[in-house]
Amino acid sequence: MNDNTIDPRLKASILSEALPYIQRFFDKTIVIKYGGNAMTDPHLKACFAQDVVLLKLVGMNPVVVHGGGPQIENLLQRVGKKGEFIQGMRVTDAETMDVVEMVLGGQVNKEIVHLINQHGGKAVGLTGKDGGGFIRARKLYMRMPGKDEDLIDLGQVGEITRIDPSIISFLDSGDFIPVIAPIGVGEDGQTYNINADVVAGKVAEVLRAEKLVLLTNTPGVLDKAGNLLTGLTPSLIDQLVADGTLSGGMLPKIASALEAAKNGVRSVHIIDGRVEHALLLEILTDHGVGTMIRAE
Known part of the structure; x- marks a missing residue:
């Protein structure tokens, strides 16, 4: 629909519907995990950039954490490597x-920064190695379900040990929009690949964010019949994992969302990044567009 066909009263x-939300979230931090189709479809990319810039202009503090799975997969194929995943985590050897x-840290981060700046924002790209290594990590070992003694070596995949929020707070205070690539650094200088959902959740916790919003390629969390679950609690999540409804890449997403909800993030949302202006619909209107996760 062309904007010119919309009744001015509408x-x-x-x-006016947005006003109470703008007032409620003024000067609050909103951490956004950016991934999926919203990162690859040109129109959705423009919608996302516009949404982030608008949130900043009305007084909120958006912080973007991005993935890049499809782009990584494309380059791996070009160099003759096949991606491998275990429980939603990418196995990461040195190459x-x-x-x-x-x-x-290069291609995707720079593109998002450019996109936001193109739409009138002031974005600054970071990896966890910047700012004196603001995302500290150590090697992650996966445990097989029910077999705690069996550890799986995923290579240079990291788990977060500490996040120093000072560089993000400094950028926020200068009206900049931080755009963070999920790469961490160990105490020995080793570089680690960290799941972007996990980084977004931990960044939201450390910044005491009002909201954590995870963009996905589904309407939200679905039950076995494909119906949207608009609200999730820890006990319901346990049931969905046990019966296989939640699996693969949704596992780290749900785990980080639940952890954030338990550790002080006011609300956590998994929303459909394929919907135009999904961020604005979730944050500035009465109509949510996904699943909300809350601690019991």
Whole structure:
């Protein structure tokens, strides 16, 4: 629909609906995990950038943490490597880590920064190695379900040990929008690939964010019949994992979302990044567009 065909009174009604949300979230931090189709479809990319810039202009503090799975996969294929995943985590040998760092810290991060700046924002790109290594990590070992003694070596995949929020707070205070690639650094200088959902959740916790919003390629969390679950609690999540409803890449997403909800993030949302202006619909209107996770 062309904007010119919308009744001006409807436009005014839409704008007035946003007012209480703008007031409620003024000067609050909103951490956004950016991934999926929203990162690859040109129109959705433009919608995302516009949404982030608008949130900043009305007084909120958006912080973007991005993935880049499809872009990493494309480059791996070009160099003749096949991606491997265990429980939603990418197995990362030294060669794969070079590709991950090149794609996430370079290509994807710079593109998102440029996109936001193109739409009137002031974005600054970071990896966890910047700012004196603001995302500290150590090697992650996966445990097989029910077999705690069996550890799986995923290569240069990291788990977060500490996040120093000072560089993000400094950028926020200067009206900049931080755009963070999920790469961490160990005490020995080793570089680690970290799941972007996990980084987004931990960043939200450390910043005491009002909201954590995870963009996905589904309407939200679905039950076995494909119906949207609009609200999730820890006990329901346990049931969904046990019966296989939640698996693969949704596992780290749900785990980080639940952890954030338990550790002080006011609300956590998994929303459909394929919907135009999904961020604005979730944050500035009465109509949510996904699943909300809350601690019991």
